[in-house]
Amino acid sequence: MGRRTVEEHASAVAALLALAPEPESVPLAAALGRACAEDVRSPVDLPLFRNSQMDGYAIRSSDLGDLPVRLPVLGVIPAGATEPAPLEHGAAIRIMTGAPVPAGADAVVPVEDTALDGDAVTIRRVRSAGEFVRERGSDVGAGDLLVAAGTVLAARHLAALAAAGVAEVRVPRRVRVAVLTTGAELIEPGETPRAGQVFDANRVALLAGCQEAGAEVVLAEKVSDDPAEFERVLLGAADAADVVLTSGGISRGDFEVVRQVVEPRGAWVGEIAMQPGGPQATAEIEGTPVVCFPGNPVSTQVSFAVFVRPLLRAAAGLAPVAALPAVLTEPVEPPAGKRQFRRGRLDENGHVHLVAGPGSHLVASMAAADVLVEVAGPRAAGDTVAVIPL
Ligand SMILES: Nc1nc2c(c(=O)[nH]1)N[C@H]1C(S)=C(S)[C@@H](COP(=O)(O)OP(=O)(O)OC[C@H]3O[C@@H](n4cnc5c(N)ncnc54)[C@H](O)[C@@H]3O)O[C@H]1N2
Numbered sequence: 001m002g003r004r005t006v007e008e009h010a011s012a013v014a015a016l017l018a019l020a021p022e023p024e025s026v027p028l029a030a031a032l033g034r035a036c037a038e039d040v041r042s043p044v045d046l047p048l049f050r051n052s053q054m055d056g057y058a059i060r061s062s063d064l065g066d067l068p069v070r071l072p073v074l075g076v077i078p079a080g081a082t083e084p085a086p087l088e089h090g091a092a093i094r095i096m097t098g099a100p101v102p103a104g105a106d107a108v109v110p111v112e113d114t115a116l117d118g119d120a121v122t123i124r125r126v127r128s129a130g131e132f133v134r135e136r137g138s139d140v141g142a143g144d145l146l147v148a149a150g151t152v153l154a155a156r157h158l159a160a161l162a163a164a165g166v167a168e169v170r171v172p173r174r175v176r177v178a179v180l181t182t183g184a185e186l187i188e189p190g191e192t193p194r195a196g197q198v199f200d201a202n203r204v205a206l207l208a209g210c211q212e213a214g215a216e217v218v219l220a221e222k223v224s225d226d227p228a229e230f231e232r233v234l235l236g237a238a239d240a241a242d243v244v245l246t247s248g249g250i251s252r253g254d255f256e257v258v259r260q261v262v263e264p265r266g267a268w269v270g271e272i273a274m275q276p277g278g279p280q281a282t283a284e285i286e287g288t289p290v291v292c293f294p295g296n297p298v299s300t301q302v303s304f305a306v307f308v309r310p311l312l313r314a315a316a317g318l319a320p321v322a323a324l325p326a327v328l329t330e331p332v333e334p335p336a337g338k339r340q341f342r343r344g345r346l347d348e349n350g351h352v353h354l355v356a357g358p359g360s361h362l363v364a365s366m367a368a369a370d371v372l373v374e375v376a377g378p379r380a381a382g383d384t385v386a387v388i389p390l
């Protein structure tokens with residue numbers, strides 16, 4: 001039975017996973033929340049052409065002398081017009097927002113400052129050159145940086161790409177993860193529990209956790225405690241995914257299905273000096289890394305956050321979840337020789353309040369926490385500790 005510190009296990013899991021997904025091109029609509037893999041330069045000037053900012057009249061500012069001025073209206077330019085005729089001296093052209101400003105015009109007078117009367121418009125307010133004219137390239141020039149490599153794409157970045165006519169963007173391919181939960185006692189949320197049964201909380205916890213960390217879950221199954229059945233599902237998962245995560249079945253009971261299947265295949269199965277998350281295993285099955293978490297629901301979630309989430313986020317190009325300093329509001333005494341990860345709530349003054357006890361079954365209480373409180377030995381109220389945002 002192997003023993004590892006938290007750091008040793010984290011290094012072993014990182015070496016086993018060694019995730020470095022190649023970039024792929026995806027349509028903008030599929031790129032939300034993903035990291036841009038390379039600098040994107042604008043292929044065009046934006047605005048694409050000189051256009052009106054207002055519904056009104058395109059004029060020459062030099063024609064607006066003593067107000068009011070009455071100018072003949074030579075026509076109308078709608079948005080989408082292709083090549084409007086140039087504006088003659090001493091005239092106006094009615095123009096709509098977004099329509100190309102005709103050559104010769106240097107300003108637009110909004111319709112509110114005018115009165116149309118037959119074929120002529122009376123202009124009541126002076127406008128100087130450039131007013132309400134959006135110049136070509138005044139937003140971004142062709143060849144200028146539109147979105148920098150590493151940017152996590154939000155709606156505004158996708159809008160800028162679309163506006164520049166960019167249809168696809170390169171992002172790291174999503175890491176494919178398979179999630180297998182084990183235990184004869186597990187039933188689906190929505191079913192009616194018989195005596196001894198529990199709802200499977202870990203499958204959705206890992207599925208959602210992987211998605212939050214930028215990965216794609218290609219398979220998520222609940223498997224019984226039958227080793228032959230688990231082996232069959234595990235082999236399928238190893239074939240379909242880049243990484244397999246399992247929960248449960250690795251400690252010292254009589255029906256430890258994960259352990260029974262992975263240990264003869266050369267897995268490392270052991271104990272990490274941490275609570276929760278003591279029993280852990282790592283394996284390589286048909287060349288695919290497999291990380292096995294203990295089944296207690298808090299243990300599964302803490303193990304994922306400590307060992308796998310950082311690797312998935314890095315592979316997806318997402319920033320690490322940085323640990324923060326916080327002041328304890330009560331003493332904490334971890335089990336001797338173990339790193340403890342308690343659940344807590346961080347307040348606006350940087351004080352952390354523990355949520356519930358250390359028990360690794362306290363899954364409902366964990367929902368009330370927003371940080372893990374990392375404690376390497378006995379600590380008193382007022383001590384500063386590291387907290388990891390959940
Ligand atoms: N004699 C010992 N017993 C145990 C030890 C030990 O060192 N010696 N370690 C304990 C610790 S710590 C943990 S953590 C658990 C880990 O056990 P397993 O990984 O084998 O997990 P299971 O026995 O399958 O389940 C543990 C617990 O969690 C519940 N569970 C499992 N899967 C789910 C799920 N998907 N959703 C919700 N709840 C789940 C399960 O019903 C059990 O209550 O071992 C201790 N025992």
Ligand code: MOO
Pocket residue numbers: 274275276277278279294296299360361
């Ligand atoms: O180490 Mo276990 O993961 O305490 O519940």
